[in-house]
Amino acid sequence: MSAPNKSFDPVEVSALQPEEVERARDAALAAIAAAGDLEELKKVRLEHAGDRSPLALANREIGALPPHARAEAGKRVGAARKAVAEALKRRQAELEEERDQRVLIEETVDVTLPWDRAPRGARHPVTTIAERMADVFVSMGFEIAEGPEVEAEWYNFDALNIQPDHPARTMQDTFFVESEDSGLVLRTHTSPVQVRALLSRPLPVYVVVPGRTFRTDELDATHTPVFHQLEGLAVDEGLTMADLRGAIAAFVEGMFGEGLKVRLRPSYFPFTEPSGEVDMQCFVCHGASAEPGAPPCRTCSSEGWIELGGCGMVNPRVLVAAGVDPERYSGWAFGLGVERTLMFRHGVADMHDMVEGDVRFTLPFGMEI
Template identity: 40%
Template structure:
């Protein structure tokens, strides 16, 4: 059998095999078998060395034509298989668009954020500004501007994360008050602000303490501000958070940045002041500290303490949430246990 006849036979058999291929893997094996270096087409062409010089060009041209026909047939079959595969996938992945959709889960703010947002709304309604500030603070604003010099024993009350001798993680949000007090223009009106945010202290983590917690501090500076103004403000806060029946009492205390200083208790919301395990049978629950701004704090910010005065207070949203919702361990707020957090879901408007 001559080379041309062998090539013609090879083409005929190859076209049949190509048409019979059911998938891309099988088609690729046929491509390698027919057109590869060790395939029958190459093997036939090796016999060209035995042809005369006149026959070689004719057979070579014929061989290239067959090679092109086979390659074209393979490409066409590949397109057919691709289309077939696509149709199978479309049939398998068909979606019934008339079916009702799956309802997406909508999150809700963390319970601590809910408490903070609620208090912010309350104070904004009372005419306060919400002032934010850096969590990495300087010793100057965190302590010295708060009437706590480097040798003051009150620093022992606030175990501090120091980054350098001057930089630290703020132990309270009071530095925001100092910064704002320095720049406030009293010719445009009084200063009424709250400073919410995270604070950091090197506390042992237990049921009532954490190395990180939230704080909201408030500051009011104006002419003729009195302790009565402070008491009235704190009554509004206590009744807003814990109920309209709540009463408050003020007890003398000590803070370096206020004078006089007070601790604030609310009548127990669990027993109505009769005495129970929540209030340790006293009828009262301690909730925050406050006082009249110390003259040294005003002087440090360039404010005349003879002309201006005011009050400051600091409350813990974490503690408020623990008391309001009966949470016994502050660490629950930070462990991201959905079983715990789902108890405080609210409707998202």
Template identity: 65%
Template sequence: MSGPNTNFDPVEVAVLDPRAIEDAVTSALGAVAAATSLDELKSLRPTHTGDRSPLAQANREIGALPPSAKAEAGKRVGQARGRVGQAFAARQVELEAERDERVLVEETQDLTVRVPRRPVGARHPVNLVSERVEDIFVSMGWEIAEGPEIESEWLNFDALNIGPDHPARQEADTFYVAPAGSGLVLRTHTSPVQVRTMLDREPPIYVLCPGKTFRTDDLDATHTPVFHQFEGLVVDEGVTMAHLRGTLDAFVQRLFGDGIVTRLRPNYFPFTEPSAEIDCQCWVCRGGSDAEVKACRSCGGTGWIELGGSGMVNRRVLRSAGIDPDRYTGFAFGLGIERSLMLRHGIADMHDIVEGDVRFSRQFGMEI
């Protein structure tokens, strides 16, 4: 049986060659010195101190050496690994100090500056538009009238000449309040406020009825099940369609700008007769040249924008409210606040209005 190989020279093992070990240390020290960030330094560790690094491979070869060679080879490899480890530690301290100094400069805060105790909010543009409209009509001598959002079917439909078979009374359009047969609905318009006003007071009547209304629409880019509208009502002696037209012209000029006019297109509504759709001259192209009108995106190249419905109060509606239709006449109109807001400011999606993101409201400031 042969004895141990006492003549084995560790230099003959390539990875244990002093020159190879020194080259590995030099390469590691150079890479460490060139690292400019902590992330870069971290990425260098597997290459120079990991299990597959040259010094780690050399350390594993020591176990195959004879006892007489292990001590010297172990000392040489251990010192080399120690130098590399110290270089990594020293460079990490330097880079951490540089990072901390940079953070102090880049992220410095002036603690003497006073900051608001509460985040700055904004009023919702629907409220701003509603108040703007109310101010316009109050300045014309009108009053503001309000009513409950849960209404009786009689006030919401029957008193307005909307019969039992009218499509608007179906559950596909109207929210009915449980239990079935309660006779209560979430109002589909603010017209019941007009009926309440006519029941409570004697003409002359000049009221604006703003408020929240409900219909069974899905929320999409142009519809919402909960929306706001305002309706106007005038009942007096000698009231004609000319008074309606003059009122609408005065209103749109105050809201959209001087020189804007309206036009009325014949239509049918159960609670007015005759009835008309209200169109407003486009406040962007103002019905200019043919080329300007065709290029206008606000009015779709027509020069006019549809606002809502209007007409002379139906004699049946006056009679149901206890007003003599042979002595008094009146007119009424209704416009959606969300629609006015979308038209006036080019808002394309109803979601922006209803989702309550304060960033949307801040665009309008405190006045519209």
């Protein structure tokens, strides 16, 4: 049996040679110093201080040395590993400090900035003018009524004397929610609320219905597939066209000023009989532009009159559909275009301005309530 090899020189183990230990230490320190961010430092830590790093592998070789040689080799490797660990700790702190400073600069919030730097919005003028139009009739004693925008076909057409073969019931004018057999449509006018009001309110009925309607029109300067109407309905004993004309004249006076004339032209609507188109005298030129040699008027196109909407006496068939006795009661109704009123009242030339949501269009109308 041979005696222990007490003359073993640890220098002969290549990983424990002083120059190898120094080389591994210096390489680690250089990599640590070159790490530009915490992610790079994490990779350096794994490469030079992890379980498979050169110094960690050298540390494992110490156990194979004779007892008297282990101390010197252990001190040498331990000092190198300590130097690497301290360098990693210092660089970690430096990079964290740099990160925090960068975040403070890049994500800073200047609480001294003016609080009102973001411009205020404004109510949409279509909303404002619809409420103003309704207020004129409310001041006459009318009530506000509302109805669903997704409407049953019976309310939208049948109860209003619009027969199944009427062109308005085709897909050319109407948005059907599903198929043409679904019985549900996006309402094409606010007139269905007439029937709903008569079915749900005691007589007499005096209501106005501001609301959004839908038709398959292309969006252009004067048309839009989504638009607003103001519907009016009065059902009572003894009402006549004279009462209708008086209400329209009071509306024109309340919206545009005194002294403007109103006229009715014969027309046709399935749900009114007789029916008419309502015109008002131009509130800018008061009809003078239609005279020969007079200066032109952009508001009425020198015609002297501006079209407001349709009106007429409620068709007795509509009253019967709503359960009202046409022998005892009569009524009249009208429909006014809100966008049309806004266009000629404020000189808006293009319908696109109303629907594109540009705050530069709404701001000039202010924050009126």
